[in-house]
Amino acid sequence: MASLKRLLIGSPMETKRLKHEKLPKWKALAVFSSDALSSVAYATEEILLVLMLFGTSVFFYSLPIALAILGLLLIVTLSYRQIIYAFPSGGGAxxxxxxxLSTTTSLVAGAALMIDYILTVAVSISSGVAALTSAFPSLLPWKVEIAIALVLLLMILNLRGITESATVFAYPTYLFIISVLVLIAVGGWQLWHEGWHGFNYKEHASAEHFFTSGYGMFILLRAFASGCSAMTGVEAISNGVPAFKPDSSKNAAITMGWMSLLLGTMFLGITILAAGFGVTPMEHKTVISQIGHHVFGNSVFFYLFQMITMLILILAANTSFAGFPQLVSIIANDRFLPRSLAARGDRLVFSNGIILLSALSILLIVVFQGETHSLIPLYAVGVFLSFTIGQSGMIKKIWKEKEKKNIATLATIMTGTFVTGLVTVITILAKFTQGAWLVIVAIPLLVIMFYKVRHHYEKLGQQLKLDEKEWREREKIVKPKVIIPISGVSKVVAQSVQYARSISNDITAISIIFHEEEEQKLRAKWEKFYPDIELKVIYSPYRTILSPLLDYINDVEKETKGSPITVLMPQFIVKKWWHALLHNQTAIVLRFFLTIKKDVVVATLPYHLKE
Known part of the structure; x- marks a missing residue:
């Protein structure tokens, strides 16, 4: 098992190497931005899927919706750059x-971000598999199995360490950026020469009467909310500032600027091409796939583009593998999550967080059968809720620091808070019946869980705290009563008796027999070697060992009235693992039942066999 672990994730790394496991900007862009950049593969499609409720005549509205989302992206980027500089330790909202703000508000933000990261993996992997099945429809029946295998692959790669996984993910990310920019350039050139032959303003004008009603405006807002999936992952850089090389805040802020510029350019370009070519959403064929087919035809470039798109959508999940473990480690250090999530593994990454993220993502993929459109409605609520909370906290911070107050910065963040708060409300209303209610229910449940974990740790701390009075009481040594369960007289028992004599003068050996005639033989042999130690023999007519043994220990516990009892378990250790199958495991079961007793100490004294 150990050799397999070393093969999969590599050799352990010393703690002092942690300072070298920092990312330069070009690698960090790939690690922390792949989710946001890859969302251009499905964000435009999500807008069109909602607008389809009114038919293709309203598809022209995808352009103003995209521009509104770009404006929102700019505001959020400027706000989160301030968070990066103000909180270089990471953790974001x-x-x-x-x-x-308050503990509860921070836990709401933490819960929202955790849900967002889990959904990011499920959505990204499912979208990547959708891109693959668009090019190779014969793989459709296996989409769930393929998605699960890809999550496990990402998990193993991330367990290998930060810099090693970053190198693997960097090149496909840049390949995707280049391929999308080439797609936009070639597609734009085709539109310039062939003319606009898709959805136009005339069709839009003829459909204006649909939007005079409240329902029509609701559909527009819902399309806007769906398109905001393009902004998922924008906050990841602020959560992972410590992963950057020094000056970490400056490098993170620069990386966030480049990410937003690339994201905005690619999202707007794909939306324009979709409208210009008249692309409509189709089952089993993504919008970006149709654009690629229109631009590159049925050539090898189309299939190459599909493979690159599939690859970046899969690797987009790596943003969560970088952000989720970092976030839960901070929450765990605050004692709202199990402390094991704050521990770094062999390769200096938060291994338990990576494994937890993988397990929860696989669960979502299985439950929703890898359907991207079923997962998307759950997506943006947590994203924009955390945006709103994070910016609200920044407003309060800046307002407190009056001598350093920057009016322009404050105005930008206040605008961002208002807009993202509005988008949160719109998203909840627009997607409530589609599944957003699950997130709305899950967030408070997670917050309740956080408080229960914290309450446990607080109670544990109170119970384990050692004051001077109790210390003095415990310094008064009270030797325990020792009980040694035996099945006969042997070297294993002799070793146990020898050890028992070193810790106590009150020793009792106990044996459970199935036939009454066995007692005389056992007593004769016992008294030959240990006449000074009491032997208690209990006859078990129903041939059970555990029940009479536990009953005896319970009786002794009542007699001693709180005095310490040590049950010393003699156990021989076999040389080969399969030899253990040849012997009963009563000691293991007995140990399990005795560990829950307050005043009983269970100790195992191993005797190692040579063969």
Missing amino acids: YVVARDH
């Missing part, structure tokens, strides 16, 4: 709210 959770840390901002913890330090400047």
